[in-house]
Amino acid sequence: MITFITGGARSGKSSFGEALVKKAATVPADVLYIPTAKAYDEEMQDRINKHRIRRPKEWETLEMSTRFQGLEINSDFVERSVVMVDCLGVFVTNRMLLKERDFDQITANERDQMEKEIQREVKHLLDILREKEAFIVSNEVGMGLVPEYPMGRIFRDILGRINHEVAARADKVYFVVAGIPMCLKGEDR
Template sequence: MTSTLILGGARSGKSAHALRLAEASGRRPAMIATAQALDAEMAERIARHRAERGARWRTLEAPLDLPAALAQIAAEEIAVIDCLTLWVSNLMLAERDVARETAHLLEAMREKELLLVANEVGLGIVPENALARRFRDEAGRVNQRVAAAADHVVFIAAGLPLTLKAPTIS
């Protein structure tokens, strides 16, 4: 099975790219969403995204336990995990060990056809408070570990994909 990590900034086109790849794969698409509807604006956003994907897409909500959600993905499906950065935030707020949870995710990744979306949060200024710096550091470490395990890594800027890692041909 193959995995692709799609990185980029906010509103760079990462999710749209992942959805296009999933639709073009010929597999049945599944969305593993890490967002939670904690307020009305987020509930509306989630409903809008679900409607845009359409009935063909199966949606699983997994704000914390991505490996359990991946266990529900069938062999004929391709899963989009959107997004790892929000997952890191959720783990931190739940006081979970991000490194340990990432290790579990890396194990589960091996068995599935995956497109993983994440924000590249390390390109800006150094945050002024300790929590924001810890979040940036955790997200950066997760991105590095997932990128090392992924077959492909793509960076999206202004909707344009730039390949950072392609599979080696043997």
């Protein structure tokens, strides 16, 4: 079963996801936590550290910032029945920055190819999570202003379409606003 949790920045989506994981896991050691963040600077390292402190120490952590291919044969993944991925927005950012690109000059073909590669990774993730009790966290990007720069617009468009795909395939979908989760899809409705 896949549960998708989305919300804005600092909305409480990760904390809510972690609470759902704690309820789902009868044994804390049965949880695999997959963070996608990379510590590019001190502020990001601080965010990562705060997430680590908040999580139970028994949860196994497997950092995957740019690829989900191969996860299905990883022993930590195979051995655990509860999986949390946090977060797809950071994953999309990491994939967009994987190759050096001039986003002000990117062609439609380059943009489409980049999006196809990202979608392929996320679809693979969704396929292999079907056999698990899975929780996926992502940023909601469709409610803000149109980004001023091409890179921001490309990010918003790609993540928006990925969120759409994940929500369509998820069994449950929650939207978190100001720390309050609202069930949009699934049995809590």
